[in-house]
Amino acid sequence: MNLEYDGGMEQIDRAEGSPSSSAAPGRPRDTTIDARVTGAVVELLATVPYSALTLEGVAAAAGTSKPAVRRRWGSLPGVVVHTLISVLGTTPTPDTGCVHCDLIAGISTLSDTFQASPITRALPGLVSDLEADPELREVFRRDYFEARRATSRAVLEHAVERGELQDGLDLELTLDLLAAPIYYRAFFGHQPIDDGLAERTVLSVLNGVATADWQRHHRASRS
Amino acid sequence: MNLEYDGGMEQIDRAEGSPSSSAAPGRPRDTTIDARVTGAVVELLATVPYSALTLEGVAAAAGTSKPAVRRRWGSLPGVVVHTLISVLGTTPTPDTGCVHCDLIAGISTLSDTFQASPITRALPGLVSDLEADPELREVFRRDYFEARRATSRAVLEHAVERGELQDGLDLELTLDLLAAPIYYRAFFGHQPIDDGLAERTVLSVLNGVATADWQRHHRASRS
Amino acid sequence: MNLEYDGGMEQIDRAEGSPSSSAAPGRPRDTTIDARVTGAVVELLATVPYSALTLEGVAAAAGTSKPAVRRRWGSLPGVVVHTLISVLGTTPTPDTGCVHCDLIAGISTLSDTFQASPITRALPGLVSDLEADPELREVFRRDYFEARRATSRAVLEHAVERGELQDGLDLELTLDLLAAPIYYRAFFGHQPIDDGLAERTVLSVLNGVATADWQRHHRASRS
Amino acid sequence: MNLEYDGGMEQIDRAEGSPSSSAAPGRPRDTTIDARVTGAVVELLATVPYSALTLEGVAAAAGTSKPAVRRRWGSLPGVVVHTLISVLGTTPTPDTGCVHCDLIAGISTLSDTFQASPITRALPGLVSDLEADPELREVFRRDYFEARRATSRAVLEHAVERGELQDGLDLELTLDLLAAPIYYRAFFGHQPIDDGLAERTVLSVLNGVATADWQRHHRASRS
DNA sequence: CCATAACCGAGACGGTACGTCGCGTCTTGAT
DNA sequence: ATCAAGACGCGACGTACCGTCTCGGTTATGG
Numbered sequence: 001m002n003l004e005y006d007g008g009m010e011q012i013d014r015a016e017g018s019p020s021s022s023a024a025p026g027r028p029r030d031t032t033i034d035a036r037v038t039g040a041v042v043e044l045l046a047t048v049p050y051s052a053l054t055l056e057g058v059a060a061a062a063g064t065s066k067p068a069v070r071r072r073w074g075s076l077p078g079v080v081v082h083t084l085i086s087v088l089g090t091t092p093t094p095d096t097g098c099v100h101c102d103l104i105a106g107i108s109t110l111s112d113t114f115q116a117s118p119i120t121r122a123l124p125g126l127v128s129d130l131e132a133d134p135e136l137r138e139v140f141r142r143d144y145f146e147a148r149r150a151t152s153r154a155v156l157e158h159a160v161e162r163g164e165l166q167d168g169l170d171l172e173l174t175l176d177l178l179a180a181p182i183y184y185r186a187f188f189g190h191q192p193i194d195d196g197l198a199e200r201t202v203l204s205v206l207n208g209v210a211t212a213d214w215q216r217h218h219r220a221s222r223s
Numbered sequence: 224m225n226l227e228y229d230g231g232m233e234q235i236d237r238a239e240g241s242p243s244s245s246a247a248p249g250r251p252r253d254t255t256i257d258a259r260v261t262g263a264v265v266e267l268l269a270t271v272p273y274s275a276l277t278l279e280g281v282a283a284a285a286g287t288s289k290p291a292v293r294r295r296w297g298s299l300p301g302v303v304v305h306t307l308i309s310v311l312g313t314t315p316t317p318d319t320g321c322v323h324c325d326l327i328a329g330i331s332t333l334s335d336t337f338q339a340s341p342i343t344r345a346l347p348g349l350v351s352d353l354e355a356d357p358e359l360r361e362v363f364r365r366d367y368f369e370a371r372r373a374t375s376r377a378v379l380e381h382a383v384e385r386g387e388l389q390d391g392l393d394l395e396l397t398l399d400l401l402a403a404p405i406y407y408r409a410f411f412g413h414q415p416i417d418d419g420l421a422e423r424t425v426l427s428v429l430n431g432v433a434t435a436d437w438q439r440h441h442r443a444s445r446s
Numbered sequence: 447m448n449l450e451y452d453g454g455m456e457q458i459d460r461a462e463g464s465p466s467s468s469a470a471p472g473r474p475r476d477t478t479i480d481a482r483v484t485g486a487v488v489e490l491l492a493t494v495p496y497s498a499l500t501l502e503g504v505a506a507a508a509g510t511s512k513p514a515v516r517r518r519w520g521s522l523p524g525v526v527v528h529t530l531i532s533v534l535g536t537t538p539t540p541d542t543g544c545v546h547c548d549l550i551a552g553i554s555t556l557s558d559t560f561q562a563s564p565i566t567r568a569l570p571g572l573v574s575d576l577e578a579d580p581e582l583r584e585v586f587r588r589d590y591f592e593a594r595r596a597t598s599r600a601v602l603e604h605a606v607e608r609g610e611l612q613d614g615l616d617l618e619l620t621l622d623l624l625a626a627p628i629y630y631r632a633f634f635g636h637q638p639i640d641d642g643l644a645e646r647t648v649l650s651v652l653n654g655v656a657t658a659d660w661q662r663h664h665r666a667s668r669s
Numbered sequence: 670m671n672l673e674y675d676g677g678m679e680q681i682d683r684a685e686g687s688p689s690s691s692a693a694p695g696r697p698r699d700t701t702i703d704a705r706v707t708g709a710v711v712e713l714l715a716t717v718p719y720s721a722l723t724l725e726g727v728a729a730a731a732g733t734s735k736p737a738v739r740r741r742w743g744s745l746p747g748v749v750v751h752t753l754i755s756v757l758g759t760t761p762t763p764d765t766g767c768v769h770c771d772l773i774a775g776i777s778t779l780s781d782t783f784q785a786s787p788i789t790r791a792l793p794g795l796v797s798d799l800e801a802d803p804e805l806r807e808v809f810r811r812d813y814f815e816a817r818r819a820t821s822r823a824v825l826e827h828a829v830e831r832g833e834l835q836d837g838l839d840l841e842l843t844l845d846l847l848a849a850p851i852y853y854r855a856f857f858g859h860q861p862i863d864d865g866l867a868e869r870t871v872l873s874v875l876n877g878v879a880t881a882d883w884q885r886h887h888r889a890s891r892s
Numbered sequence: 893c894c895a896t897a898a899c900c901g902a903g904a905c906g907g908t909a910c911g912t913c914g915c916g917t918c919t920t921g922a923t
Numbered sequence: 924a925t926c927a928a929g930a931c932g933c934g935a936c937g938t939a940c941c942g943t944c945t946c947g948g949t950t951a952t953g954g
Contacts, residue, residue: 026930027918033932049354056909065933070911125351127410131272131344145411172414173404173423180403181396187350187406188368191395200396208431250899250950277940288901293942476926495800500914511927516916567800573856574794577718591857618860619850619869626849627842633796633852634814637841646842654877695904696944725935734907739937
């Protein structure tokens with residue numbers, strides 16, 4: 001790999017450049033290509049595994065050329081990370097004040113995504129490839145991983161404030177307990193990601209971390 | 224990958240062939256190569272990510288040739304799966320009758336492995352590559368994944384029998400809750416896999432799935 | 447090459463447009479660019495072969511931009527054809543009434559050109575490129591090739607009229623016999639184009655196509 | 670172009686290596702590819718000009734890959750030179766003792782070739798490209814150009830010995846006069862290469878370079 | 893004791909995909 | 924309408940490495 005080549009990175013900035021600056025010198029980008037590439041990645045992943053993805057194949061499926069793709073996102077992992085973010089990056093998660101409702105909603109969304117969108121099957125390979133690209137790894141962490149995690153963390157924090165969860169709770173571990181089983185099953189495929197999984201997971205975890213008060217009320221309301 | 228190629232598989236059988244058949248015609252395999260290759264994989268993974276592994280590089284690092292490696296395990300994922308199994312496949316896990324001791328011991332072993340052995344960093348890429356090789360995937364599932372999982376499952380089953388865990392407990396989900404956070408942190412690296420993680424995870428989960436009796440005794444014994 | 451592009455051609459007309467139209471709207475062309483580009487082509491060909499010429503390089507060497515060059519002559523072959531015509535298109539060839547003098551003068555000029563001007567080394571590549579551009583090929587044929595050939599043809603015709611060359615002579619073939627060896631040697635480089643070549647060629651050809659009368663007189667005058 | 674790359678050249682030697690050496694290490698070449706590539710070049714040139722040839726296109730038309738082509742002949746000009754040699758390199762030219770018969774036969778073969786084989790249209794572009802590759806240029810000169818020229822030169826030399834051509838004749842110039850018109854017309858296309866051209870050219874030239882004796886006999890035999 | 897046969901190394905092969913170059917196009921802002 | 928500057932989409936390049944295959948030599952077993 002030519003480590004001195006970073007010209008593409010400079011160009012990438014263009015797409016994210018200040019939107020108010022109207023004066024971009026040179027021919028403007030064909031904005032339809034962005035969507036066509038993103039769509040091609042999803043479509044391809046519906047039929048072939050991530051390890052069979054190639055930047056050339058993505059470009060061909062998008063009806064464009066390798067340099068056009070590379071100018072935007074640099075590498076194949078770059079393309080896939082961007083696709084992942086644009087497809088799954090922003091998820092509206094509720095924070096209604098009902099801990100278990102909110103958590104079940106959030107985890108259900110995650111579980112639904114793994115059942116529905118082929119893009120998720122790219123995750124293992126992507127994680128592997130990111131190990132060789134720290135810069136891109138940071139983008140992935142910030143704009144995909146942490147973006148999603150933050151909403152659930154807020155739900156937990158508010159529940160702690162309301163006295164529904166134990167004080168001094170290890171928030172990060174709790175977040176892991178909630179989300180990890182989904183990823184775990186997605187990666188190893190040893191058990192299905194079915195519709196009830198989110199609820200069962202959330203209740204199991206809440207049993208362990210909720211206050212006695214909450215558990216009493218919760219049990220009462222279910223009977 | 225050439226899916227029609229199975230010549231290597233026939234040869235692989237040789238190594239696992241009936242041990243009673245003493246009459247193997249032809250030059251016998253150099254048994255030192257097996258260990259040298261396994262060691263080379265681990266050593267390489269200590270310095271480079273899985274995506275930078277090549278069968279050629281492994282062969283060179285092991286001081287042998289591509290065909291010699293390929294004869295044994297077919298493909299690069301094959302080599303890595305074998306290495307993973309031979310390094311981490313058989314772990315002595317206790318089943319002493321103390322549910323939280325046994326679980327903490329088991330999960331600690333797992334967590335130690337991720338901290339210590341470079342082979343674990345191959346997991347995401349390996350999982351990705353296995354998607355294109357169902358046969359090898361099955362070997363991985365059986366000899367690595369399920370082999371480890373079975374021991375923890377036994378611990379849980381015995382605890383249910385002893386009345387320490389709730390009757391009708393979803394064993395598979397519980398196993399996921401115990402192990403998934405380790406893998407999750409290893410894959411995404413958002414939180415460290417530190418020494419206390421295993422204990423905190425196990426206690427959190429037991430809080431949710433143990434019977435009231437167990438929780439009472441447990442709390443008493445800790446004070 | 448994009449054969450559908452003829453936008454440049456419309457612009458080219460401007461340069462050759464009616465000279466009486468004094469009112470050209472917009473910024474007028476920088477007329478110094480024409481000469482700078484022509485000069486740059488010659489200079490570049492002094493050091494690099496035609497196959498290494500690029501429109502970008504020509505523009506840079508001329509101290510201007512790609513669009514400015516393209517506006518004038520469309521493509522790289524267009525630029526070179528124009529340069530060829532402007533450098534070698536109009537050659538003053540004598541028609542004094544002395545067949546061999548005039549022919550030797552004409553062919554010597556051609557031979558000198560090949561020895562002196564780097565532009566001639568563009569010919570093979572140019573001829574090759576013109577095969578994909580019939581329009582430009584016609585310009586080349588008319589303004590370079592036929593322009594030069596016509597003067598020699600006139601010399602031959604007048605010599606036939608004077609009874610110095612055989613009646614019914616195949617003029618075109620004779621023209622080929624006179625000029626072809628120079629081009630042949632220039633293209634394949636198997637023999638040098640030295641100073642006596644033109645004279646030896648002309649005399650050899652005249653030996654074959656002149657009348658007995660002329661040959662008698664010619665031999666007498668040389669002794 | 671990477672000027673440091675000459676690995677291919679080493680490999681090319683393999684194909685021309687000593688035929689007796691049976692021990693070539695490594696996988697042997699697929700010999701069908703050689704013919705498929707040569708055929709593809711000819712076929713492509715029947716429909717597109719040389720400037721539209723690409724190594725990639727040739728490989729695709731031959732049903733193989735770029736590296737396989739490159740391993741054999743290095744570059745696109747290399748492939749075309751080889752094709753030229755294998756198609757036109759060895760021409761059986763007669764040397765019967767009848768100087769004009771032999772020359773007409775030889776030049777007719779040349780003229781027929783230009784009328785019939787699409788490979789000849791590659792010549793201008795090839796000559797242009799060879800200017801950047803002296804090594805290949807030498808192969809072309811030796812195995813194509815000089816190989817053909819030598820047979821005609823022998824005819825002329827024998828005719829001189831027999832006293833049919835003038836003593837002290839400039840053989841090289843005479844060879845040029847004979848062959849150049851064909852190439853000249855092929856390159857510039859100003860006049861057709863018809864069936865009688867070879868005979869008219871040869872007789873015109875012989876008129877100029879044959880001895881008076883030969884001319885007397887020749888004229889006598891024609892009447 | 894030799895023939896058989898699978899192993900070993902070495903290394904060239906056919907091919908996929910890579911990362912890059914430079915073309916020809918197009919747009920901007922200013923002259 | 925031209926000028927410069929420069930980014931764009933794209934075709935093709937030349938290379939790296941893959942997985943395959945063939946070789947000549949080596950080393951055990953079995954007739």
